[in-house]
Amino acid sequence: MLEDLYLESKKILSRYEEAIRPILPDAKKQQTLDFLHGDFLEQDFSSADMIFAHSTCFHDELMTALERRCMSLKKGAKVLLVTKTFQSAFFKFLKMEEYPMTWGKATVNFYEKVE
Ligand SMILES: C[S@@+](CC[C@H](N)C(=O)[O-])C[C@H]1O[C@@H](n2cnc3c(N)ncnc32)[C@H](O)[C@@H]1O
Incomplete structure (x- = not known):
């Protein structure tokens, strides 16, 4: 709901996509993760x-x-x-x-x- 927290969560999501998703087992790689601002x-x-x-x-x-x-x-x-x-x-x-x-x-x- 708070814009600053939402923007921070999107930054952390980018780091997750770059550093964590590539090393996950195949089944977990397919899972999507997102944040809603609302x-x-x-x-x-x-x-x-x-x-x-x-x-x-x-x-x-x-x-x-x-x-x-x-x-x-x-x-x-x-x-x-x-x-x-x-x-x-x-x-x-x-x-x-x-x-x-x-x-x-x-x-x-x-x-x-x-x-
Ligand atoms: C204790 S904090 C948790 C922060 C983070 N999600 C975590 O788990 O570490 C509770 C959060 O709920 C958010 N919040 C409270 N009411 C909300 C609502 N109606 N819709 C969206 N977020 C809400 C607050 O802005 C606050 O960031």
Whole structure:
């Protein structure tokens, strides 16, 4: 959403394309990676297999909107939330794990869309 971060992500993507993609196994070389400059609440989630949200700083209204948007996910899709949780019964809680971030340890909550 923030232009500076978007432009930085495109620079890092160029480095990835030059330095990393050529050394990937063939199957992984075919995968595409891109960044969108916009509001994730306006994206179509219906074909997504997995949603990752680095949601530590997301306020309550944003979490509610994200959870509502994730209702359009297909059954079996996974959602990974850093620090925050979902409340709806449409998401089965799978596990909680701690991962090191640059800023410290973070709790990641794993969900599966059930209906
Ligand atoms: C904790 S930062 C994560 C940055 C980076 N994606 C990462 O995983 O390290 C959360 C990011 O979510 C972005 N964000 C918050 N609401 C958004 C929205 N509605 N659409 C797109 N990005 C949003 C913020 O601008 C911020 O950059």
